[in-house]
Amino acid sequence: MTSVAVVGAGISGLVAAYRLRQALGPAATITLVEAAERIGGKLRTVPLADGVIDIGAEAFVGRRPEVPALLAELGIADQLVHPAGLRPLVWAGGALHPLPTETLMGIPSGRAAVEGLVDDATLARIDAEPATPLRWDRASDIDVGSLVAERFGEQVVRRSVDPLLGGVYSGLSSSIGVRAALPTLAAALDSGASSLTEAVRLALPPPLAGPVFGGIRDGYAVLLDALLAAADPVLELGMTVRSIERIGTSWQLEPLGSFDGVVLALPAQTIGRLLAVVAPAAASAAAAIPLASSALVALALPAGADLPQHSGVLVATGESLRAKAFTFSSRKWPHLAERGVALVRASFGRYGDSVADTGDADLIAAATEDLATVTGVSVTPTDAVVQHWSGGLPQYLPGHLDRVDEIESGLADLAGLEVAGAFLRGVGVPACISAGSAAAARLLAAVH
Known part of the structure; x- marks a missing residue:
């Protein structure tokens, strides 16, 4: 196998490209294709208040080993950080409550x-x-x-x-x-x-000896950039793959050309459209996995903003607030507290609602007003950034694992074509890293 295409440059696709480079060596041509103008998919690190902040996922579950292991592999283990250990609160019935334990x-x-x-x-x-x-x-x-x-x-x-x-x-x-x-x-x-x-x-899992969550000091961009450098692919940004066809033992991607192997690391419904001809049963199962849209507002507040001594606030359903959660980032993460500014992330949007489609100015206003309601902190942000995640997360409806089995069985006889992503068996970053690694391993096993 000398030419491989990975379609989708989110974390799953980047990991798949990296694993393929490790296995195939420097002589192989690995093409990484991304419809957007940047890598990272639903992970993104942006400037805010003389520093950076993640406006996609910001943490990973400490119980899983994938992120720390990958950071160590890539020589950036010093980027691993952990939260301060503060507990979140729940806003319910118009009041704050401790988040339930046990x-x-x-x-x-x-x-x-x-x-x-x-x-x-x-x-x-x-x-x-x-x-x-x-x-x-x-x-x-x-x-x-x-x-x-x-x-x-x-x-x-x-x-x-x-x-x-x-x-x-x-x-x-x-x-x-x-x-x-x-x-x-x-x-x-x-x-x-x-x-x-x-x-x-x-x-209930046994108690963890260490921190429940981990993060990356300078944001997920550090991990994304390190994966890209290590994978050393031919990078095609702003390019949409329109179709996939099997010709002999190769795979033809329009408009890119022919490849020995392909990994599709895309949202489930996009994969459903691409597989409609070559794997109709898998395509139908993938297309049946719905997506939820969301939005995130990151706020920088004056340093004196007196946020509660908690990691954030989750909002019960049925409340009058528009936000579904707040993360007090500068309380939660010691490395962010060092910046001398109060940082808050406000999350909007649940499956089936349209809150995430609200304009940026209205979302910033909603975040500021709802924050004042739940904390009493009523200040004007000194800086703000908004990220809309259209179709950001797959919904694991009842019977989801049956649909995943249908996708995998529908591809079983198509050597050289694999899928990866959050729609399979886990939506978190560790699960996506695992999915990317597994797709690369299956591809290598199928064509050798």
Whole structure:
């Protein structure tokens, strides 16, 4: 294999190109194609207030090893940073509450997890849940919201589960399937847990010895640039691949030409359109994965802005606020606190709403006003930047893993064509790194 195309220069595509370069050596031609005018996909680092800030993902889960391992491989391990350890708050019922602990993505393991956040009737329902007969179908899937509402009530869904799932998927618990989003919970229920309370307790991961999250000191751009340099591809920015066709043992990409192998690291619906002719079953499954749009507003506030001593605020669904979450970046990250300016990120948009389509000026105003509501900090930003993420995150609807299986089985006989991305088996940066590495490995195995 001497010529490979990776279509999509987000983190999955960049990792795939890097892994292919490692395996194929300097003589191979690796072409990296990106429809946008920059690399990075849904990761982006921009200037703000005499420094930089990430306006896509800003952190990764510390339990997974992919990001630290990749930083070390690339010789930039000194960029790894960790949060200050402050806890976030939840805005619910027009007031701030501590974020529940001892929960699985907001699903409580007992009444103590959500005391003070939900009413007495809901607490009584949580107490009674273990004695309530549980209906669970091992052969099907259900959305997280329906399961939790049936067992614990709507307040738990709106005030605890939705805020956390909304941060991960830009969705609602009603648009997220249990099996794909919470596999350990599904496994506990499949194994015969007699109640949701018992299943959550079985599914809770053991406490981490180290930090829960990690980040990159100078933003994800550092990692993206290092991957690009190490992959050393022929970079084609601003180019859209219009079609893909198999000719003999090669793959023809219009308008680029012929390649021995191809990795498609694109949003699911774009992959669905490209695969319609060569892999119709896989294309249909990919096209059925919907996308949520979101927007992020990064604010620089005067240094004296008295933000709460917490990492941020998650907003319950059904509240009057337009923002769904705030990150107090200069509280959360010690390296940002050193800059002497208060930095805040405000997130907007959930699956099915149009908030993210609001104009930049209105989003900045909404972020400033909602921040004042939840914190009492009413100041004019000294600087601001807005990022719209159209179709930013795939929604893992019930049955998502079945659709992923259909995509993978539909490509099984097409040697030299692989897919990668957040639509497969995880939306976070570590999962996308894993997906890019796995796609490169499958491609290499198929053509050698």
